[in-house]
Amino acid sequence: MTAISTPKPPRRTTGGRSSAEARIVRSIREAIADRRLPPGTKLTEESLAEAFGVSRERVRKVLLLLSQRRVVTLIPNRGAFVAKPTPEEAREVFEARRVIERAIMDRLEKLPRPLPPAMLERLHHHGALEDDAERAADRQAMIRLSGQFHLLLAEFAGNATLAGILADLIDRSSLAIAAYERRTAHTCSAEDHRRLIAALTGNTPGEAAALMADHLDAVENQLDLDPQPEAPVDLKAIFAMEEAG
Amino acid sequence: MTAISTPKPPRRTTGGRSSAEARIVRSIREAIADRRLPPGTKLTEESLAEAFGVSRERVRKVLLLLSQRRVVTLIPNRGAFVAKPTPEEAREVFEARRVIERAIMDRLEKLPRPLPPAMLERLHHHGALEDDAERAADRQAMIRLSGQFHLLLAEFAGNATLAGILADLIDRSSLAIAAYERRTAHTCSAEDHRRLIAALTGNTPGEAAALMADHLDAVENQLDLDPQPEAPVDLKAIFAMEEAG
DNA sequence: TGGGTAAAAATTGTGCACAATAATCGGGAC
DNA sequence: GTCCCGATTATTGTGCACAATTTTTACCCA
Incomplete structure (x- = not known):
């Protein structure tokens, strides 16, 4: 049997x-x-x-x-x-993040004020780390800390399942950014995070959630998710003018 | 190298x-x-x-x-x-579903009306299948169709990433239900789904999203997620009265 | 020189054998 | 009769060898 x-x-x-x-x-x-x-x-x-x-x-x-x-x-x-996400997948990932992180911010804003000292301490400590990385122009550290910041908020929201889902989405965001980031200078997210921390420690309902929405939009808008060439370029056409010239 | x-x-x-x-x-x-x-x-x-x-x-x-x-x-x-989710995990899963399916309903409500015929057709076809299963009291089919209904809506919302996340959450919901369902008769979700389909095909802003929220609450409330005994029961104490009697 | 084909090398895929661990059974002592 | 401990069985974990496939290289011929 x-x-x-x-x-x-x-x-x-x-x-x-x-x-x-x-x-x-x-x-x-x-x-x-x-x-x-x-x-x-x-x-x-x-x-x-x-x-x-x-x-x-x-x-x-x-x-x-x-x-x-x-x-x-x-x-x-x-x-x-x-993995190299397609532009469509990248958009989906950012939309999923907006959905989930919106929920996380809602939960955080519902926490009684003032926030627990341990939470405040970790928020400010993280803020300090990001400031340091920014001053040192340590791009790698800034990227890493940026992701950790979002995960930190998820952890504070107290739903490990949502946090786990977000962790994956953050990794995929990283790939999307690496794949589609515009060459142009991009506003650093450290400032956004500073504002988020301020909004969270304060007590202005809805502000933190709105800031997060803007923040995620800003990050996505730094990408060039237009239809890639991807299709094999017509080299003959491209160099035609050289030949003709 | x-x-x-x-x-x-x-x-x-x-x-x-x-x-x-x-x-x-x-x-x-x-x-x-x-x-x-x-x-x-x-x-x-x-x-x-x-x-x-x-x-x-x-x-x-x-x-x-x-x-x-x-x-x-x-x-x-x-x-x-x-897997047997803990009560806490079960709660988290349902909360995650509320978050994601809320977003899905928002997207669906933003679609231009009337909805595309293909979409309507599949919605009503699914509704018919659920009705059949309900009439036949085919519990297994009803469970299966119930999950498929939510996935169908996710598919219509057009975000495959969110749909994939939801698919996992639905599986885990199933496990939570199997583990913690109350013995008492439980209202069948077919009626909820009928109302949802009606709200979606109609054009009453916010109604579908509200119905979905209620629906998920109803499903979760059918569970007994109170702190399980789990800790080894004191058999001696339990049978003491028998001995004494 | 360029293209195409075939051999060679590199890389991934899979079954098998055996090691490591856990669950079960059985016997002995109290 | 029951508890404890050792032996047996069952199940999972892992390295290895080889098969299947792809990529690279070499070669020939037009």
């Missing part, structure tokens, strides 16, 4: 994952968030295995996990690549 | 997954959604491998994927179990 049975319910231990894979997943996610791994980068199993000092099987598992988060694209028999 | 390089960008083919695993994942998800697999059920690799006629490796991969969707719990060296 091979039927699926239920001999005993699982004891609810830590839902934790073994540390080895988790470490690698985190490491790659951070590298992607920091844009050290740009979209389209080939992730060869063997290379990763050596880089992390683990077996190839381990790496395969990690890549499968990352592909579920849409942060890595798995192409059968071709391998794993850092 | 083992550095990670980018020899060629991946040609954007179908992001599709091989069919074998996808089929099994779908099959198990459906079984869970239909409550044929109740929370806590042990999913032995060997049994599943035989059931689906594939190798155990294939099954392991599938279980890993399902665990990422929080629909299966993987306990190291103990195996895979159909």
Whole structure:
């Protein structure tokens, strides 16, 4: 008899994952968030295995996990690549973020004032870190801190499920930004975050939520999500004038 | 040199997954959604491998994927179990659904009226199916159709990312319902869905969104999410009166 | 020189065997 | 009879070898 049975319910231990894979997943996610791994980068199993000092099987598992988060694209028999969201997907991701972060801000604004000291302390500490990074013009740190700021707010909102969903969306935002960021100078989000912190610590209903909406719009508007050329360009046409000239 | 390089960008083919695993994942998800697999059920690799006629490796991969969707719990060296959300997680899932489906309803209400015929047709067709299932008292079909209804609306809203997130949340809702549903008779959601369809096809701003909010509240309120006993009961105390009697 | 084909190399995919761990069974002591 | 402990069985985890596929290289011919 091979039927699926239920001999005993699982004891609810830590839902934790073994540390080895988790470490690698985190490491790659951070590298992607920091844009050290740009979209389209080939992730060869063997290379990763050596880089992390683990077996190839381990790496395969990690890549499968990352592909579920849409942060890595798995192409059968071709391998794993850092995902490059389409413009449409990028728009969807930002819309999803607006939806979820709007809800997070609503929850935060409903918290009794003043906010708990621990929360205030962490907010201001984070603000200080962002200021430091801005002064030092440490672009990498600023990117990393920017993502962490949004996750911090999600954590304060007290819904781990929403926070988890947002974490994935933030990673994908990073990829979208890396793929479609305009070359032009872009307003740094540190200022937006400062205003958000001020609005949250104060008590002006609706302001924080509005600021967050504007902030996300601003980030998305810094991208060039117009229909890419993508289609093979007609080289002949492009160089025709040179020949003719 | 083992550095990670980018020899060629991946040609954007179908992001599709091989069919074998996808089929099994779908099959198990459906079984869970239909409550044929109740929370806590042990999913032995060997049994599943035989059931689906594939190798155990294939099954392991599938279980890993399902665990990422929080629909299966993987306990190291103990195996895979159909997930049983905690009451807190259940609440979080429903809150996340409220957030996302609220956004979906907002989008749907912004669509120009009348709605496209194809959309209307599918809505009414689905309504008919739910009616049939209700008349036939086919509980399994009703459960399945109920989930599909919400996914249908998500699809109409035109954001595949949000729809994908919602799909996962619906699966987890199913698990929450299976785990915490009250024994008492519960109002069937078919009526709620009928009203939703009516509100969507009509043009009464805000009504559909409000109905959806009420609907999700109603479903969650049918659950008993109070602090479970869970802690080992004191059997001695429980049976003391019998002994004394 | 350029294109096309075939061999070679590199990379991914998969089954298998065995190790590691946990669950079960059975026996002995009290 | 029951509790505890060791042996047996069952189940999961992992490395390895090889198959399948793709990519690169080499070569020939027009």
